[in-house]
Amino acid sequence: MTSQLTATAAHPVLRVPPASPAAAAAYFGASLAFHADVSDVAAALAADGDPGFVLLDSRSTESWNQGHVPGAVHLPTALIAEQARNLLDPAVPVVTYCWGPGCNGATRAALALAELGYQVKEMLGGLEYWVREGFEFETWEGRERRDADPLTAPVDSGDCGC
Numbered sequence: 001m002t003s004q005l006t007a008t009a010a011h012p013v014l015r016v017p018p019a020s021p022a023a024a025a026a027y028f029g030a031s032l033a034f035h036a037d038v039s040d041v042a043a044a045l046a047a048d049g050d051p052g053f054v055l056l057d058s059r060s061t062e063s064w065n066q067g068h069v070p071g072a073v074h075l076p077t078a079l080i081a082e083q084a085r086n087l088l089d090p091a092v093p094v095v096t097y098c099w100g101p102g103c104n105g106a107t108r109a110a111l112a113l114a115e116l117g118y119q120v121k122e123m124l125g126g127l128e129y130w131v132r133e134g135f136e137f138e139t140w141e142g143r144e145r146r147d148a149d150p151l152t153a154p155v156d157s158g159d160c161g162c
Contacts, residue, residue, distance in 0.1 A: 033121075034110075035121060037123070038130050039133060041069075041095060041123050042130070045069075053121075054073055054088060054092055054094050056072065056113075057097060058108070059098050061074070065140040066139060067144070068137060069135075069137060070137070070143065075109075077105055077112060080112040080116070084113060084116055084118070088118065090118055094113055096121070097122070098126045099127055099128055100127060101124070110122045129152060132148070134146060134147060
């Protein structure tokens with residue numbers, strides 16, 4: 001038993017032990033308060049009625065024209081302080097997105113909105129994962145859809161089981 005504990009302690013994954021269940025629940029609960037994933041946002045937007053939030057694309061106009069989520073509001077991060085009050089109802093939560101996981105533009109936009117008093121979440125994966133999961137997107141030329149990437153979405157089902 002001692003050798004098993006020594007081997008576990010030496011392993012990089014468990015060198016720092018996992019958090020207690022209570023600490024883990026607090027951390028992961030907080031994470032869900034700050035983030036939404038692409039599939040959940042798509043399902044909410046596809047459902048009949050008001051999804052209860054506004055989806056905000058925080059990228060430049062050039063990026064927006066290359067492709068964006070249909071129905072999203074376009075407000076580049078640099079313009080949030082000056083234009084948010086004209087475009088967004090402070091009583092309605094906002095979900096921000098940018099290019100993808102390699103971009104922190106949605107995080108910066110969420111911070112700017114939170115500092116103005118908005119309730120805000122960030123859509124994990126951004127437009128990249130929206131497109132990779134096979135959801136429709138819009139460009140200056142019209143609407144498009146690509147086949148879902150089997151590494152990001154189930155091939156024969158709309159539900160990944162997450």
